[in-house]
Amino acid sequence: MSRDLRNPLARARGLGSAKEGVSHWMLQRVTGLGLVFLTVWFVVTVLGLMHSDYATARATLAKPWNAVLLAALLITTFRHAVLGLQVVIEDYVHTRWLEVASLVLIKFIAVLAALAGVLAVLRVALGS
Amino acid sequence: MAQTGRPLSPHIQVYKWQVQMVTSILHRATGIVLAVGSLLLVWGLAAIAAGPEAFATFTDCAGSPLGMIVLVGWTLAFFYHLANGIRHLVQDTGVGYSIPAFVRSSWLSIIVSIVLTVAVWAYVLAGGHA
Numbered sequence: 466m467s468r469d470l471r472n473p474l475a476r477a478r479g480l481g482s483a484k485e486g487v488s489h490w491m492l493q494r495v496t497g498l499g500l501v502f503l504t505v506w507f508v509v510t511v512l513g514l515m516h517s518d519y520a521t522a523r524a525t526l527a528k529p530w531n532a533v534l535l536a537a538l539l540i541t542t543f544r545h546a547v548l549g550l551q552v553v554i555e556d557y558v559h560t561r562w563l564e565v566a567s568l569v570l571i572k573f574i575a576v577l578a579a580l581a582g583v584l585a586v587l588r589v590a591l592g593s
Numbered sequence: 594m595a596q597t598g599r600p601l602s603p604h605i606q607v608y609k610w611q612v613q614m615v616t617s618i619l620h621r622a623t624g625i626v627l628a629v630g631s632l633l634l635v636w637g638l639a640a641i642a643a644g645p646e647a648f649a650t651f652t653d654c655a656g657s658p659l660g661m662i663v664l665v666g667w668t669l670a671f672f673y674h675l676a677n678g679i680r681h682l683v684q685d686t687g688v689g690y691s692i693p694a695f696v697r698s699s700w701l702s703i704i705v706s707i708v709l710t711v712a713v714w715a716y717v718l719a720g721g722h723a
Contacts, residue, residue, distance in 0.1 A: 494685060497678050504675065508713070515717060519645045526641055539635070546628035553621055574632075582635040585642035 489548060496545040503538040523589055532590035539582040543575040616699040620677050623670040630667045668713055673706035 469476065510531065514522055525531060550571045558564040640651035654660050680698050683689060689698055 494682060498682060501675065501679060501682075504671065508671070512713065512716065516720070519641075519648045522648070523641055526638070535638070539631075539638075542631050542634075546624070546631060549621075549624045550628055553625065578632055578635050582638050585635070585638040588642040589638075 489551075493545065493548045496541050496548070499537070499541050500545055503534060503541060506534060507538055526586065526589045527592065529590065532586050535586050536583050539579050539586070543579040547571055547575045611696075612699045612703075613695055616677055616680075616702055619673060619703075620681075623674040623677075626666070626670040627674055630663075630670070633663075633667075665710070665714060669706060669710045672709040672713075673702065676705040676709075677702040 510525070514525055517525075526535065551568060554564060554567045554571070558567055637651050637655075640647040655664060680689075680702050684698075689695060
């Protein structure tokens, strides 16, 4: 005899699909596809800058398209990284408080790093 | 765990080594490496924004023996994650799931990442003259 007088459907309601179960999976793929192009562009650009001096590196970064693509690279990279690290933590960290703490921590670090990176790009691009 | 006497899966001691499980594990491992490495990218950008002295400190660290080892490891992790990531995106369209195709594409990810890493570092060590 169940002590809960609510029927099974009432108990399940609100605990199941919120119609967004696929969003993590999809965003991992979309950011991944974006990163295919952004990272290859970045590697080619950095290789072209090899052995160049500070002024050249700064001038390259200051070009509008480079600044835009670099900001896009930073935001996409850290979004993609959080999605990936989240799955690894969920799979391997079995102590619940440690799991939740790690999940929050990677989000804090990723947001701060993305903001710091974008700010650096903007400082150079806007010439301050 | 209940002692049923039945074999567990994956039963590591008797599990046959397969390239597919290595590519799967490597994709996660290189993903973690790249996530940490992205913080170094932020350091480099912040150094450019901060000025010539900060940038010199950054390039000195990057050019030191330890820095070079990190960069080579980063390059290999990057090209592996890129190649295997593209492989996963292709497989997400539903193709390449037969066992021979799966094994072939797994090896392709590994070989392509090594070839690209060697090519990039040959270019770097040649002083940027291809």
